[in-house]
Amino acid sequence: MDSLTQIVLGAAVGEAVLGKKVGNKAMLYGAIAGTIPDFDVFASHFTDTVSALAIHRGFTHSIVFSVLFAPLFGWLVSRYETYKSFKDWSWLFFWSFVTHPILDAHTTWGTQLFWPFDLRLAFKNIFVIDPLYTIPFLVFLILAMRQKRTTAKRRFYNSMGLIISTTYLAITLLLKWVAYTKFEAALDTQNIAYLDIDTRPSPLNTILWSANVQTENAYLLGNYSFFDSQPITFDSYPKNHELLGDLIEDESVKRMIAITEGWYTINKKEDTLYFNDLRFGLLSLTPKAENFVFKFRLDVDASGHVIFTEEPKDNRDAKKLLTELWHRLKGN
Incomplete structure (x- = not known):
């Protein structure tokens, strides 16, 4: 806290x-x-x-x-x-x-x-x-x-x-349990096969809840408010774990995967790899946004070891997110 x-x-x-x-x-x-x-x-x-x-x-x-x-x-x-x-x-x-x-x-x-x-x-x-x-x-x-x-x-x-x-x-x-059952029911209704569900409250409240859902090749991210009147929808983010290639054997990469408990995706931009920690979600409720709260650039030093560098956050993103959360909290 x-x-x-x-x-x-x-x-x-x-x-x-x-x-x-x-x-x-x-x-x-x-x-x-x-x-x-x-x-x-x-x-x-x-x-x-x-x-x-x-x-x-x-x-x-x-x-x-x-x-x-x-x-x-x-x-x-x-x-x-x-x-x-x-x-x-x-x-x-x-x-x-x-x-x-x-x-x-x-x-x-x-x-x-x-x-x-x-x-x-x-x-x-x-x-x-x-x-x-x-x-x-x-x-x-x-x-x-x-x-x-x-x-x-x-x-x-x-x-x-x-x-x-x-x-x-x-x-x-108790609220977490109720939210979990809502996500579970939505996945069953939409015939989505999944491996695991991870739920958490959104910032500053326990009315709006978020879920990470693991499937075979992607993670699904969804939100549920106790004021919702419409079905829960999920946005898909490919795992892209294969992009790590041989870097998967690096000790720092192994430790980071362990820290995130496997909840991560990999992005590649201009030959640079980025490691996204899914446990804390996104800095935006916009569908398909790749602006994760914790995003790390992966560099390889002269000795061949992977260096993780956290990407800086923009305060404007945080302010925008709070506005989006307030509107989403009131229901879909």
């Missing part, structure tokens, strides 16, 4: 663990702890694109990280804070650390919660930024913050924030 949401979650968890004893300092340290797992994004400054993608939401988003580093941060804070309980501070950091990847596991990218095992959890039931999740949560956190640390009202407001946000998260799982 976005940084603000993780700060709010960390602060609320910190309050639940230690707020009655240390007041707003529990929220402060919980908020700090809620952002620490995302420090792995700095890996992009020290390594190649593929390695940075593999590292992101890896070790720092695992139970192992929470167990190892919570006592360290707990010890550091207990050394200079008036409240000296090493155990309590460690417990605060542990829960603020571990709830971060648990929430991230519900997004499209997912997390390696059980690192070092090669298992990425990605339930794909909530977009990385969702105002309906964050705003009520933030409001209740602010209300709790304004109360004295020992009052019942403070605990009530903080608990309500945690309960409402968690309930909404559970509802999105």
Whole structure:
């Protein structure tokens, strides 16, 4: 999830663990702890694109990280804070650390919660930024913050924030299931033979859902809104995996295919190959658009290794997409 949401979650968890004893300092340290797992994004400054993608939401988003580093941060804070309980501070950091990847596991990218095992959890039931999740949560956190640390009202407001946000998260799982059944029914009605379906919410909401459908030689992309009155339609994008040729044996290519879990297409333009990550869809709802959110140019260096370079995004595309999503969300 976005940084603000993780700060709010960390602060609320910190309050639940230690707020009655240390007041707003529990929220402060919980908020700090809620952002620490995302420090792995700095890996992009020290390594190649593929390695940075593999590292992101890896070790720092695992139970192992929470167990190892919570006592360290707990010890550091207990050394200079008036409240000296090493155990309590460690417990605060542990829960603020571990709830971060648990929430991230519900997004499209997912997390390696059980690192070092090669298992990425990605339930794909909530977009990385969702105002309906964050705003009520933030409001209740602010209300709790304004109360004295020992009052019942403070605990009530903080608990309500945690309960409402968690309930909404559970509802999105139900919405995902309903959307999945709609896509499945549409494919059956249209007599489309498919190998797999992958569904996710569109940006900033859980009303409009997107699906990637794998067929033998292509991927079908479709959208469904709970306000739709017309049948779901699908646009076909050829896999073109054969364009990789011998590059399929390159380690970076293998790692990228593993990262995308096989949801990718290849394009060729002016003798240059492009690797498209389908998991995050397109920057346009225009049929047959090839403007994927994550698109990488493939170059071969002097030693014969493949170098992935992410294609820059145009802010105008993002603004256009939000307008298109708003109109599509209201139904077809």
